[in-house]
Amino acid sequence: MEAQLNPYNPGSGVPPRFLAGREAEINGFDLLVARTALSMPARPMVLSGLRGVGKTVLLNRLKGIADHHGWLTVKLEGRPGEHGARDIRKALARELQVASRRYVSQIGVGPVKALLRTVTSFSATVGIEGISLGVEIDPARATTGHIDIDLQDVVEDVGTALRSLRKGFAVFIDEMQDVDDDLLAALVTVQHHAVQHELPFFVTGAGLPNLPARLADARSYAERLFDYRQIGQLDSDQAAESLAVPASQMGQSFTEEALASLLEASGRYPYFIQEFGSAIWEVANVSPFNVDDAHEAVRVGRQRLDAGFFPSRWDRATARERDYMNAMAVDGEGPSTTGTVATRLGKKVTSFGPTRAQLISKGLIYSPEHGQIAFTVPGMAGFIARQHEEPGTR
Ligand SMILES: Nc1ncnc2c1ncn2[C@@H]1O[C@H](COP(=O)(O)OP(=O)(O)OP(=O)(O)O)[C@@H](O)[C@H]1O
Ligand SMILES: [Mg+2]
Incomplete structure (x- = not known):
């Protein structure tokens, strides 16, 4: 044709021409927006699932709904490592500036002056020059350099302004499993604070299947704070x-x-x-x-x-990590138990702790349950098996 x-x-993240299914999540988010307009509480949503199931396009769709309703929205992406931690704070401040400025152009400075001052303070604290919002820094807000305290100031001031307008403030975070421990804990804490103070703030996350566990590790009450949705096959x-x-x-x-x-x-x-x-x-x-x-x-x-799809993941693994995944692939799509994999490789489970941790941090495998591991990429076991076939036998 x-x-x-x-x-x-x-x-990756390319919107399909026709977004199939996902009505439950879209309706759930519509409801959250409708409740916020009535100053009613609602639970923020966290999407988790394997590679390529459509988390990013769904997250972007939800952001589109929030934008359409005149919310103040920010979109971020988690990245592993030290640079990732620094970059995402800067991105948060920059995105907040951009979103605030866009907001002001719609409704004027008057109703959101405190919000602008706090966002300006937060940007200075995080260390970005950025754009001027035309207001003075508020020396009493978001200037401690502690992300949890500063983020709370931002959410209080942005949330209060938005509440009076019957809108919400939403931070959309893709690859959220890669957000560093400090920021992750701060986000959960601040979300908890917002719920208690009826502030319309919603962290909306998407990530690999280990994301709910990472959130629960950050703060145990995270389990009850979010509306977890598993995104899978259609x-x-x-x-x-x-x-x-x-x-x-x-x-x-x-x-x-x-x-x-x-x-x-x-x-x-x-x-x-x-x-x-x-x-x-x-x-x-x-x-x-x-x-x-x-x-x-x-x-x-x-x-x-x-x-493309498979080697772009496989090639990120070291020789030892590949041995480990080879041993997992014997179980097909899995999951595998860590004990069995270690036995196949002729060593004790504990000697593979670092390899396993590396593979998890590279987003190639996750632990569905204690003592179990599985691939985050659907079809990975089949790909590995094909690597071992003689050329020409396919
Ligand atoms: N509901 C859907 N209906 C049809 N196609 C979809 C749907 N969701 C996603 N897709 C398509 O699937 C592909 C993967 O989508 P996306 O990048 O959002 O997945 P993902 O879960 O974020 O993957 P990753 O974990 O690798 O980031 C894209 O080509 C997208 O157009
Ligand atoms: Mg994605």
């Missing part, structure tokens, strides 16, 4: 729609067998669906796309995944 009309968007109808709707918007269709074949091969994972959809658009000459087109698309799509 014509390449320029290909309606599928495989990629169900059969949603997965079929995510293939059929974009094609039909371009006047094309699938035979039932072709659709079934792509759904099966994709495991109903959104990223794989986009990859196979894109491939069938490339390989088919006429519509309806038939089962032969589907088989060819799966072949092409898998090649592409094996050249």
Whole structure:
């Protein structure tokens, strides 16, 4: 088909032409916004799931809803390491400045002057020059250099201003599992403070399956503070729609067998669906796309995944970490128990503690339960198995 009309968007955070499913989360967020407009309390949402299930596009959709309702919103992304910790504080301050300025252009300085002064103080404390909001620093707010105290000042002053306008203040954080311990704890503490003081502040996070556990480790009450949503594979109808709707918007269709074949091969994972959809658009000459087109698309799509999606993760691991993942892959999609993996490698469980921790911090594996580990990337075990096949046997 014509390449320029290909309606599928495989990629990271690239919005799909048709966002299938996820109604529960979108409706849940709509409700949160509606309750905030009535000054009613609501629980902030945390999305978690494997790589490529659509957390980022969903988080961006939720931010779009908040923006549409005139909320003050900030979007951040967690990054591991020391630089990550410094960068995200600066990004927070900068994004707050930008969002505040945009806000002022809509409603004027009057109702939000205190907010602007505190945001200005916070920026100076974090050490960014940034843009001037046209107000003096408030020397009594957000100037301690302790992120938990300063963030609380910001949330109190921004939240109070927004509450009087019946709007909310939301911080959207992608890859939240990579936020450093201090900031993570500060965010949870401040969220807790906001709930108690009826401030319309909502940390809205997305991250890998270990994110809820990281939040609970930061503060035990995090378990009850957030509305946790697991984002996973689409169900059969949603997965079929995510293939059929974009094609039909371009006047094309699938035979039932072709659709079934792509759904099966994709495991109903959104990223794989986009990859196979894109491939069938490339390989088919006429519509309806038939089962032969589907088989060819799966072949092409898998090649592409094996050249990009999987190696981009695999290549980040050291030789020892790869040995560890090889031993995990024996269990297929898993999970594996840490004991079994260690036995396979002929050593004690404890000797793999650092390797495991490294793989978790690189976002390649996570621990679904105590003593268990699993891949964060769907299909990783299959990819590893293919690495061991003789060339030409595929
Ligand atoms: N609900 C959906 N319906 C159809 N396609 C989707 C849906 N959600 C995501 N996609 C597509 O799946 C791909 C992956 O989405 P996204 O980058 O949001 O996943 P992710 O969970 O954030 O992955 P990662 O953990 O690697 O960051 C994109 O190509 C996106 O267009
Ligand atoms: Mg993402």
